[in-house]
Structures are given as structure tokens and as C-alpha cells.
Amino acid sequence: VHDVETIWDAACRAASAEITDGAESQGLDWFREHGLRVKPFPRLQWYLYPKLVECGLRFEQPYQERLFRIGKELERRLHEQGIAWWDKQLEEYAPLPHWRDLAGLWEGALARHFDVRIGDYPFWLITARSMQYSWGANVGIQLIKEVADNVAGHGKVVMNNAAADRLGIADGDLVEVRLPLNRTKGRVMLCEGIRPDTLLMIGQFDHWATPFAKDLQAPSMNALMPMLLELTDATGSSADLVKVSVHKLGSMP
């Protein structure tokens, strides 16, 4: 197994060799210094652009340019109204987004808003849709629950074996997953195919009030998701992602 630096270094060398037809090969350090490398691209090969220009036709700009233009338009309208609290999100209307420390963004926001040491919340909690629950309304159908239960993870807190071992948690144990904001309970299902620093709760069903669905008793990360402006993206949404701690409540019955 190679470390990340080695992998990136190899990728950089391969990419630079490819665009120079093998004449040059620069490693990760070169790209750290220069940022990017391009090669000439004849204008004639630009899809329909030269012809459209030649004919004087109106056409949409490429997506990135449109995105940038829309962002600018939105920024002006908002500022005309004296609205500045969306400025952070407006930065996302960029043709080529820069890398951002998303983990740090989440950790910092949680630490600030809940006055906690983020190290006390060592797990990333994520969610996933499953094939059986591809449509939300399926949640009320008994047959769907029955077949979904054949697939590992439904209705459980999916956790890496080694991580659970360290906390003295065994398969089937009842655990509480906590954030200062709230907490949720569920039984653990141990799994090797999940990162040791990650928990998974398939589906988010605790908001259902309809018959059958309201009695599923599945752990859900809905209750643990903080609504913070700084974690809200330009679409007005946020990633289903939060840092949590896990505590064993009871053993498998």
C-alpha cells in the first residue's frame, strides 16, 4: 500500500508525461509550485464555437462561464438589497472551484457553535439511500422493509469492526450516537467495508408520522444534523455529514 504522497507523485508524473508525449515528467513538487500544466489546443478543435462565432449565432456559454455569470448577477441583486450574509455561498459560483478543507469546515463549525472539543467526536456520521428505499414513499410498504432487511445495514448503525473493538462494542449492541445538539439510538452492525472513522445510518426515517413508517425505530441522523449557515452551500442545502461520538448502552439481547 502506497502513501498518498507517492500516489499523487506518480499521478503527476504520468499526467505530465502524457501531455508532453513523454518528453517531460514532473512530480508532485513541480505541480505544488506551478499549480497546473496545459498544452496548446487548436481553436479549430473547439467543438462548434468557431463556427457559431463565424455565423454570428447567439449561444449559451459553457457551463462554468454561465455559473460564474449567474453568481455575479445574484451577488449584485443581493447587494442592491443590502444582503451580505450570503457572500460566503456566492464564492461557490466559480468556474473552477479551488480545493477546500471540507473536513475542517465541518469540524470548525461544530466546535464553534457547540463549544466542544471536536476530538471528543471522532466519527463521521453519514447516510446513504438504498436500492430498496430509492423512493421515499416506499418507507410505508411492509414488503419493502421485509426485503430491505435481507440487505445488511438497514435499521442499524454500521460500524467498522476494529473501531468497535476499541470501544468494547460488539455486533448487535445498543449504542447512542451523540452530538451536543441531539442523540439517536440504534443497534450496531459490524462491517469491514466501512472506514474506521465513519458510521453509516441507511435512510433517514424518523420524520415519518404515517402508519408503519413511524414505527420503524431505525436510527436516523436527521436529529443530529445542525442547521448552520456556514455549512449551507450555494444551493441552500448541506451535506448529510456530521461528527459524532458513540456510546454503548447495552449488549445484544
Next chain:
Amino acid sequence: MTRWVMLADLDRCVGCQTCTAACRHANATSPAVQWRKVLDIEAGSYPDVSRTFVPVGCQHCANPPCMHVCPSTATRQRADGIVTIDYDICIGCAYCDVACPYQARFKVDAPRFAYGDTALQNETEREDPRRIGVSQKCTFCSDRIDFGLANGLTPGLDPRATPACVNACIADALHFGDIDDPGSNVSRLLREQQHFRMHEEIGTQPGFYYLYGKAAAKAPATGATSALPKTTGKLRATGVEPWHQRHWDWKAAGNFICGGAGSGLFVFAALADLRLGTSFPLGWVALALVALGLFLVLLKIGRPWRFIYVLRQPQRSWMAREAWIAGFLFPFAALATWLDRPALMIPAAVLALGFLFSQAMILRESKGIPAWRTPRIVALIIATGLAEGAGLFLAAAAMLPSLASITELAAVVALMLAAARAWSWRSYLRGLRVEGAPAHALGVLERFAPWFLVLGLTLPMALIILALAAPHAVLFTVAGLCIAGAGADLKFILVTRAGYNQGFALAHLPERGRGISLPGVKPGWVAQ
């Protein structure tokens, strides 16, 4: 000839369970009754992990244990290989359930609905009361096949003539067709791809094949080495490991306990009768015990009013043979006991031994329960029945003045039989460890072993030695009851605690999409 088979491509199955839902819907089965379902197996250790989805259900075996054990002929096999059930004949004894190594049998004793006690309109309209209390399983959608054939369609190619699960498969992982036709879709796939069948070592010759990669790719191509280690590493296989059979409860155990002890007791009553020249009420007690055991079975079966159908298939089923022998044993033994003719008691005792042997063979033919199907179970059950009978006889002899003269002899015989039973038990356990068995079953039996030896041999031996040194009727009685009680305990544990089924196993564990497979897995098993 035609032989319908199903193929499941493990490289393609994505575990969506659409086949499960389609089967439930097409066949209107009750909630949790899944004739077709897909297992979810994870192998390896983080970060090198693979996940395999395995469709399972009735394998429509060429040599189906469920059909061989069926006492009523409800389970049959069509000429095209499909194993069927006649709901109108099945008595609901669930013998097929413990005989099936694929956990493909289901028995529902009361109507079940998706949302509590109230049936939805579709459930009311599609409910089939004939299925209540009887065995049910996958039919390969034989109604669709028959419809298709009658209308010139080809099963496996035309959806109207193809099982619902195959039609529904979103990944083109399930295939159906005639394996006897070299040009059929399934024959072509079997030629082109590597394949195996589940639990072939049991000799069932399943009609369900698992594909796991191109035949040409038996060895990984150069450079295409697996990212996975060459062992399966850790295994997560919930629902794949053996679980305890659900239908043979304390009432079924009661038949083995009472039937074994009763037939054993009758043998010793007959021998005493021959030696002393007169009959004793013990023969009646023995028959009452056998009758009680059979009555308990009657309470257990799903359709007790059809109990007479148990006699329909003595050609193959040991349960039917047990019933036939009981049918001869009761009048013959009752007559012998009533007429007080020792000469008649011996043939009746032979029938009682036949009854005991039948009980042993009932367990032996339960191919779905590894702790029962081992050949050594026969000697163990016979030795246990005789030891129980000898123990009860000793307990009675110590109390009845008319048998006082043979009490010491009875004690020695009972002790010898208890020792033979202990030896047989040791051999049985050793055999299970060698042959392999579900870990839970072996755990139950090994935890029980010391208690069984203390209660069934050591304690009665000490009591009998004490009683022989200083004769005391109570010591003989307690020793006899210990020997009989240990036997009853053994059968209770065997049936209601150690009756773990075969579970599921794969001869190869493919790494999906790579044409490479890891060694096979047999979750929840010890050794083999």
C-alpha cells in the same frame, strides 16, 4: 427429456432483492415467507473487502430429501425435475423442513398480514387457506411454465413462460431454462462460465447453479491480480449461518422421548415376561408411553385431521414406516399383554424395536440438520431408547414385589446399556467434530456432554454399586430414573436445542466483476 434449472450469476447479482419482491408478489406469500431471497455476504478485512450477493431458494434437487421423507406423498417430483407440493395432502409435519439442506421450506400456521391483524383487499382476495398449516416452497412458477408450454412459448426466453424472479432480475443475473437441451440459454451459460452447486456433498443434485466467471478465466490473467488476500479473512454472513429449525418443538421431542422409552420398556417387559412366565402391567405402561408420544406429534402437525395420510408413503418415508409399525405394534402388543402369552410378547418386542429403529432413521434422514443426519445417530438413538427402557424397568422392578427376583439383574443390564449409550454418545460427538457441524449445535452438545455423563452414567453407576452392596429399593429406583431421565434430556436437547440447520455455503466466493474468486466459505461451521 426436459430438466428445468435456474442459474444465478454471482458476478452480476447486485442484491437489490427485486426477485424477492417479485416472488412474494407473484405467489402471494405471507409476510416473511420468501421462497426466493438474496443473501448478503461480506468477506475480507478493511480495506480489502468484497461483497457477494447470493440468490437462494428451493434448488429443485434431482434427488430431493424433502420428497423422500414426506410421509403423505404431498411432495413429489415432476418429470421435468420440478419439486411440487400438494397442499390438499400435506399433513404439516414439517419433516421436509428438517430434511431440506437449503432452508427452502416454509410453514405458516395462521394467516399473516402485512399490516397487523387486518388484511388488505389484495390480501383478502389472494389468500389461499389451503396453505395454512402445510409446507410451502418455490414452485419454479410451474403455472407460468405450463401456461407457456401450452401456448408454444419457451420458458426462460419468453417472460410469460418464465419464473417471476427471473423476469424481475434487473441485473440479468438469474436465468432459467432446460439443461437437457444443449442449445438452451442455460446450457450455453454453463459451458461458457465456471459454476458450482450448493451443498453438493450431501448428494441432492440441485437444479440451481451458481455462475462465477468466464470459463476461460479460471486463472487470473497476467496483471489482473486480485486486490483481495487469498483467504476470505473475516466474514460477515448474518442470515447465512445455520439457525435453529423452527418447527420441531418439545412436542416432537416428546415423541422421541416417549416413543424411545416406551419401546425400550416394552422390550424389557417382554424379556421379563419370558423369564418369569407371567405378564406385568409394564407392557401397558410401555404402550401408553408410545401412544403419548404419538399424541404429542398429533398436537404438533399443522393439519391433524389428515393424520391418516401419514401412512401413504412407506416405500420411502421413515415417518410413514414408524406409523405403520405403530399400527401393528399396538394391537399385537396389547393382545399379547392382555392374553398373558409370553410367546406373543417377543414378536411384539421385535415390533417395538422396529419402532425405535424407525425413530432413529427419521433423524438420520433429516438431511437439513447436520447434528441429526450423521450415521452415528442411529446407534445413539437405539442405545438411548434401550437404556431408557432398562432404566424405567429397573425403577419399576425395585418397586414391584413380583419383579424383586430380577431387580439386581435389571440393574446390571441397565448399567451396561447406560455405558453402551455413553460410548455411543462419545462416538457420535467425535464423529460430528470430524464431519463438521454448525458451531452452535456443537457448542450446545459439548456443554451438555458432562451433565449427560454424570446424570446418565456416573451417578446411576454409583447408586447401583451402593444398592448392590447394601440393597435398597429406592437406590435402584433413583438409578433407573436417572438413566431414563438422562436419555429424555438428551433427546430434548438434540431436537429443541441442537437442531441447527445446514445454513448456506459457497464453493467459491467470487470477487464481483473481476472473474476471480476466493476460496469457498461455510459460515457458522466448525471444521470439515
